Amino acid sequence: MELSLRRIVALAIKEFLSLLRNPASRAVLIGPPIIQLLVFGYGATYDLKHVPFVVYNQDAGRLSRDFIARFAGSPSFELIGNLPDQLALQQAVDSETVLMAVNIGPQFTSDLERGRTAHVQFIFDGRDSNTAALALGYAQSIVTAFNRERLPRNSGVPASTIVLDRAWFNPNLESRWFIVPGIAGILTLLVSMLSTGLSVAREREMGTFDQLLVTPMNPGEILVGKALPGFVVGALEATLIIAVAILWFKVPFTGSFPALYLGLFCFLLSAVGIGLMISALALTQQQGLLGTFLFMVPAIVLSGFATPIANMPKAVQYITLVDPLRYFLIILRASFLEGAGVSLLWPQYWPLATIGIVSMIVAAGLFRGRLG
Amino acid sequence: MSMMRLMGLIRKEAYEIVRDPSSIAIAFILPLALLLIFGYGVSLDARGIPVAVVVDHPTLLTASFVGELRSSRWFRPTNYPGEAPAEKALTDGRAAAIVWLRSDFTRLALSSGRAPIHVIVNGVDANQARIIENYLNGAWLAWLAQRAAGEGIRISAPVVAEARVWFNPAMRSRDYLVPGLIAIIMTLIGALLTALVVAREWERGTMEGIMVTPAGKMELLLGKLIPYFVLGMGGMLFSTIMAVFLFRVPLRGSISVLVACSSLFLLTALGMGLLISILARSQFVAGMVAIVATFLPAFILSGFLFDIHSMPRVVQLLTHVIAARYFVGLLQTIFLAGNVWSIIVSNCLGLAILCLLFLGLAIIRFRKRLD
Numbered sequence: 001m002e003l004s005l006r007r008i009v010a011l012a013i014k015e016f017l018s019l020l021r022n023p024a025s026r027a028v029l030i031g032p033p034i035i036q037l038l039v040f041g042y043g044a045t046y047d048l049k050h051v052p053f054v055v056y057n058q059d060a061g062r063l064s065r066d067f068i069a070r071f072a073g074s075p076s077f078e079l080i081g082n083l084p085d086q087l088a089l090q091q092a093v094d095s096e097t098v099l100m101a102v103n104i105g106p107q108f109t110s111d112l113e114r115g116r117t118a119h120v121q122f123i124f125d126g127r128d129s130n131t132a133a134l135a136l137g138y139a140q141s142i143v144t145a146f147n148r149e150r151l152p153r154n155s156g157v158p159a160s161t162i163v164l165d166r167a168w169f170n171p172n173l174e175s176r177w178f179i180v181p182g183i184a185g186i187l188t189l190l191v192s193m194l195s196t197g198l199s200v201a202r203e204r205e206m207g208t209f210d211q212l213l214v215t216p217m218n219p220g221e222i223l224v225g226k227a228l229p230g231f232v233v234g235a236l237e238a239t240l241i242i243a244v245a246i247l248w249f250k251v252p253f254t255g256s257f258p259a260l261y262l263g264l265f266c267f268l269l270s271a272v273g274i275g276l277m278i279s280a281l282a283l284t285q286q287q288g289l290l291g292t293f294l295f296m297v298p299a300i301v302l303s304g305f306a307t308p309i310a311n312m313p314k315a316v317q318y319i320t321l322v323d324p325l326r327y328f329l330i331i332l333r334a335s336f337l338e339g340a341g342v343s344l345l346w347p348q349y350w351p352l353a354t355i356g357i358v359s360m361i362v363a364a365g366l367f368r369g370r371l372g
Numbered sequence: 373m374s375m376m377r378l379m380g381l382i383r384k385e386a387y388e389i390v391r392d393p394s395s396i397a398i399a400f401i402l403p404l405a406l407l408l409i410f411g412y413g414v415s416l417d418a419r420g421i422p423v424a425v426v427v428d429h430p431t432l433l434t435a436s437f438v439g440e441l442r443s444s445r446w447f448r449p450t451n452y453p454g455e456a457p458a459e460k461a462l463t464d465g466r467a468a469a470i471v472w473l474r475s476d477f478t479r480l481a482l483s484s485g486r487a488p489i490h491v492i493v494n495g496v497d498a499n500q501a502r503i504i505e506n507y508l509n510g511a512w513l514a515w516l517a518q519r520a521a522g523e524g525i526r527i528s529a530p531v532v533a534e535a536r537v538w539f540n541p542a543m544r545s546r547d548y549l550v551p552g553l554i555a556i557i558m559t560l561i562g563a564l565l566t567a568l569v570v571a572r573e574w575e576r577g578t579m580e581g582i583m584v585t586p587a588g589k590m591e592l593l594l595g596k597l598i599p600y601f602v603l604g605m606g607g608m609l610f611s612t613i614m615a616v617f618l619f620r621v622p623l624r625g626s627i628s629v630l631v632a633c634s635s636l637f638l639l640t641a642l643g644m645g646l647l648i649s650i651l652a653r654s655q656f657v658a659g660m661v662a663i664v665a666t667f668l669p670a671f672i673l674s675g676f677l678f679d680i681h682s683m684p685r686v687v688q689l690l691t692h693v694i695a696a697r698y699f700v701g702l703l704q705t706i707f708l709a710g711n712v713w714s715i716i717v718s719n720c721l722g723l724a725i726l727c728l729l730f731l732g733l734a735i736i737r738f739r740k741r742l743d
Contacts, residue, residue: 022654022656022657024652024653024654024657025654025656025657025660028657028660028661028664029660032660032661032664032665033664036664036668039669039673039687039690040668040672040673042683042684042686042687043672043673043678043683043684043687043690043691044672044677044678045678045679045682045683046498046499046678047498047682048679048681048682049681049682050681050682051679051681051682052681067531093538094709094712095712095714095715096701096705096712096715099681112530112531117530117531117532118530118531118532119531119532119534120531120532120533120534121534121536122533122534122535122536123535123536123537123538124535124536124537124538125537125538125539126537126538126539126540126541126547126548126708127539127540127548127704127705127708127709128548128675128679128704130545130548130549130677130679131679132537132540134499134679136535136537137502137503137506139533139535140506140509140510140533140535141502141505141506141509143531143533144509144513146530146531147513147530147531150530150531168462168492168493168494168495168496169494169495169496170495170496170498170501171495173495173498173501173502174498175497175498175499177496177498178496178497178498178499186668190663190664190668194656194659194660194663198655198656198659202655202656205576282394283392284392284394285568285572285575285655285656285659286392286394286395286568286572286655287392287394289564289568289655289659290394290395290397290398290564291394293398293402293560293564293663293667294397294398294401294402294405296663297402297406297560297667298405298406298409300671301406301409301410302409306677308497308500311419313412315412316409316412333496337496338463338496
């Protein structure tokens, strides 16, 4: 197939015009992704802060107050009240006033002073089990710290302590550093897929695609011409988003830009390719939009953005292998936090490029195949 | 308002739905695919975390500690001969953490009783790192108690936290993910179904045809709303059946409350889609806005994945205009806790306000005029 540069440029210009001519569509391409990055960057965090909790303390001693103070003093928890009885505690959890309730028995201080084990009941609201599980972990580490100080020394037991030396790449364990690059990946996928996902479908719906097919342009030229706007818009948008992540959110960028942009190139190839494939399959814009959606939502869920891929069952892990976002998120996070270069990222580049090329070939085949 | 005209418009919209099966796909295939993926695929519970273990000077004591890690279901320890290869494993992602027992470990443990176990974690996923740290602490405490028992001393941790997780005692992640997910799916269905319908008529020019008919504004809007409402409730029914019978999520509240809350939410979501559609006038813009304004906020800001209390105040305020926030709370309570009226009433109130706002704006902005 011979590609004529002149014809491709002509089609690409026409595509750019139809994408950007309308002020409203210009605005939705640029504004919302940046706003979303800002809002979600602040909103999406696994670092618990101010988790409301109540205490029902039946112990009058010093140690129980010290124990509670460790929770109340932690930035993760916020004590919103001492309750007089078990019933009030139950109501506080039932009505979602608190996520955690601590019930300290009357023997707490005396048990500890006599070297016996004191049992403390922690009640969590399991309706939001995700946060409950996180809060449980936080509570447990506070209890562990409390215990560590009270464990008998030199009791003949070879004791030891766990020392967390370092958390590599993210010393303060800020989940924002992990999530903001993830949001950048999602938004890049969204913009590039939407600007291509409807492009062929729109022409089909209006009937102008048949006209395009009878021009001297061959499917390869149509493909490149149609792919270019999504590619360029996606690349510009990604650059803007990455700049906000670095300059506004101060996520450290320790890798190399060539490695990141090579990854972005491969990712856009696959995102635009899949977008074009869906678009070529769709007969109306509605089908194009819904198809884009049916692809994009699972792609985001299975990308490892919010839950680690390693925790998924094996069968689902195999499905994630065809998810371009999976690879791009690794590239983004490795470039931002781990200082990865091109050589370390090869295992991510080639699957993206393969997905891109295969989907583009299928899309070009579908151009003629679905005439009428 | 004429009943006959309204029925005619509903029939016309129903034909559009049947003719282009993509809206039926969104009502049934999207829930099916997403529920299967979430129900089986997504979990924050880590199992078999790969840990690189470096023991500088192996003794019986170090062996017993490594044995404790090995017997834990959370860890999959691998021995590395030194710090450098272990660090390389951490960089490559073959290990998520390094546990390092230095050469003086046994001597310090036996003499001073304070021997450090050095831990290095990969902090990129901060949440995962914190979970690993907690699991390691747990394994260490278990090891300590076991050592003490071996010496004939009963030491147990001074304070034992007995955690009870109400409404979901086994912390089955499916039980809370599935109700939250239904809320997200319904947000998608509601907005996507209607986002395109008015914009499509403008773009295809059929709006002009409708304008010359005697149908009034309310008839036109109801004619758009009712068919998609029926389709959306069908999707809701389908999702609920999957949740209860396939995923065995308990449904502790009453079905009538569930139906009432779902109707209110669906009306809000459809109203929002309709408003987007009326304002946008082009399917591309409507689709883009629908995705940006519904799916991602519902996913990230509804409290489904991320805790709302932990967000900055400004973002917390913003979550109040996100309909999915109320529906996530409602569904989690209705499925897992039962009819807790204080929660149901306050969330329904929030939904009702948003519903009136969206539908009211849609009525105001929808004009039978060419401009």
